[in-house]
Amino acid sequence: MSADRETNQNMTNTDITLLLADAADEVEIGIAPYQAVMRGGRRRRARRWAVAAATALVLAGSSATLAVAGLPGGDGNRGASVATRPPTATPGVLLPQDRSLLAVGTDQGREWQVSVDVWPAPRDESQARASLNAMERYGETPVDIDTPAELVGKIAYFVTRGVGGTLFAPTSQNVVTEADALSGKDIEAVAVPLEPGSDGPQRLVVGHVAKTALQVTCIWKDGTTTEVHRARSSDVNSDEFVIRSPEGSPFDWFVCLAPEGTEYASAKVTG
Amino acid sequence: MGDRKQARDGEFQRFVIGRWPRLMRTAFLLTGEQHAAEDLVQSTLEQVYVAWRRVGSADDPEAYVRRVMINAHARKHRRKLREFLAPKDDSGIVREIADTGDRIAQAEDRNALLKALAQLPARQREAVVLRYWEDLTETQTAEAMGCSVGAVKSNAAKGIAKLRAIPGLAGMATQGGRK
Numbered sequence: 001m002s003a004d005r006e007t008n009q010n011m012t013n014t015d016i017t018l019l020l021a022d023a024a025d026e027v028e029i030g031i032a033p034y035q036a037v038m039r040g041g042r043r044r045r046a047r048r049w050a051v052a053a054a055t056a057l058v059l060a061g062s063s064a065t066l067a068v069a070g071l072p073g074g075d076g077n078r079g080a081s082v083a084t085r086p087p088t089a090t091p092g093v094l095l096p097q098d099r100s101l102l103a104v105g106t107d108q109g110r111e112w113q114v115s116v117d118v119w120p121a122p123r124d125e126s127q128a129r130a131s132l133n134a135m136e137r138y139g140e141t142p143v144d145i146d147t148p149a150e151l152v153g154k155i156a157y158f159v160t161r162g163v164g165g166t167l168f169a170p171t172s173q174n175v176v177t178e179a180d181a182l183s184g185k186d187i188e189a190v191a192v193p194l195e196p197g198s199d200g201p202q203r204l205v206v207g208h209v210a211k212t213a214l215q216v217t218c219i220w221k222d223g224t225t226t227e228v229h230r231a232r233s234s235d236v237n238s239d240e241f242v243i244r245s246p247e248g249s250p251f252d253w254f255v256c257l258a259p260e261g262t263e264y265a266s267a268k269v270t271g
Numbered sequence: 272m273g274d275r276k277q278a279r280d281g282e283f284q285r286f287v288i289g290r291w292p293r294l295m296r297t298a299f300l301l302t303g304e305q306h307a308a309e310d311l312v313q314s315t316l317e318q319v320y321v322a323w324r325r326v327g328s329a330d331d332p333e334a335y336v337r338r339v340m341i342n343a344h345a346r347k348h349r350r351k352l353r354e355f356l357a358p359k360d361d362s363g364i365v366r367e368i369a370d371t372g373d374r375i376a377q378a379e380d381r382n383a384l385l386k387a388l389a390q391l392p393a394r395q396r397e398a399v400v401l402r403y404w405e406d407l408t409e410t411q412t413a414e415a416m417g418c419s420v421g422a423v424k425s426n427a428a429k430g431i432a433k434l435r436a437i438p439g440l441a442g443m444a445t446q447g448g449r450k
Contacts, residue, residue, distance in 0.1 A: 024299055
């Protein structure tokens with residue numbers, strides 16, 4: 001035992017390196033599962049809030065007419081022009097419910113609005129093809145969906161924001177399934193400048209929470225907070241920040257805007 | 272556009288194939304289990320793929336990959352998920368070895384080291400593996416672990432001291448490993 005201890009004392013860090021190398025050789029390396037990594041990576045990319053990338057991709061993949069249009073639906077009495085939806089006569093296509101308003105407000109005298117289109121999951125490939133065509137006409141192209149088959153069973157959503165009467169390309173988008181529903185205090189949020197393309201502070205926060213969440217608290221970098229409560233039926237077009245349940249979405253949504261002079265720090269479910 | 276994407280994917284494929292063996296070895300030392308190592312490397316590379324446009328053109332993509340892997344490993348501990356390394360028994364830690372006397376001895380030695388690693392707290396294990404297996408500097412290790420150089424020194428020193436204190440490793444040390 002004492003000999004062991006003595007040997008231990010003499011054990012150098014080089015010995016450790018060699019021992020680790022020896023132990024590491026024990027693992028079975030196998031063939032790199034490149035295809036599986038790619039599939040997993042694409043799934044992850046589809047799930048994340050690829051705000052900048054998604055916006056760039058969508059803009060690149062669609063016509064410039066997307067960039068400027070009127071704000072549709074929702075709070076029509078706030079001076080925003082109403083866009084007419086392109087005709088979608090394709091039989092069998094599942095259209096999104098009316099564009100769901102997530103939040104509306106006025107900042108520095110300019111009206112802004114965030115809304116989401118939730119496209120129901122196509123049941124088969126032909127329906128998925130029709131849905132993709134319809135999405136394209138809406139200027140909504142899901143990144144990471146290469147073939148109609150990939151869309152079958154998946155809900156697609158596109159979050160759009162408009163400022164001062166200009167509707168911008170989707171701020172974020174994703175394809176999800178019912179299994180992506182959130183629970184408990186799960187929260188996913190992204191912060192962006194209110195004005196797309198600007199380098200300004202990340203004041204606008206858009207996020208998901210479980211359908212059971214009653215309250216979200218957005219925490220700003222200056223230490224102040226904004227509380228977002230679950231919407232009541234009377235809050236449908238309210239300019240208060242509320243948690244909303246767009247039809248067809250597997251999770252609920254909230255939006256909040258940091259006061260001028262500060263920006264997003266974090267958000268959590270607090271009720 | 273399509274060509275660029277194809278080129279990036281090709282570049283990523285070469286990266287995955289080239290780095291897979293090394294990443295698997297590191298992950299194995301971190302997790303102590305074949306399947307856990309595969310999961311850790313695969314999930315790391317999936318995250319790297321998402322950011323590949325930026326990572327692939329960075330000066331040191333390896334550093335990013337290490338950071339992602341260590342984060343994933345640390346996250347697993349934070350969430351208190353099942354830790355394969357927990358020294359519950361010997362199964363699954365070392366696979367079967369051909370039954371010659373020498374190989375059995377080697378397997379026992381490796382087993383002893385893996386069990387010893389398993390007994391280290393996650394941060395000490397990460398510091399030891401990055402410093403002494405990956406051969407990173409203290410600064411590089413701190414970067415990968417997202418902590419200060421001081422924390423790396425402390426974690427590595429404690430980890431090494433604990434490994435040295437394990438009698439089962441003494442025999443291996445005299446032979447400087449068995450490679």
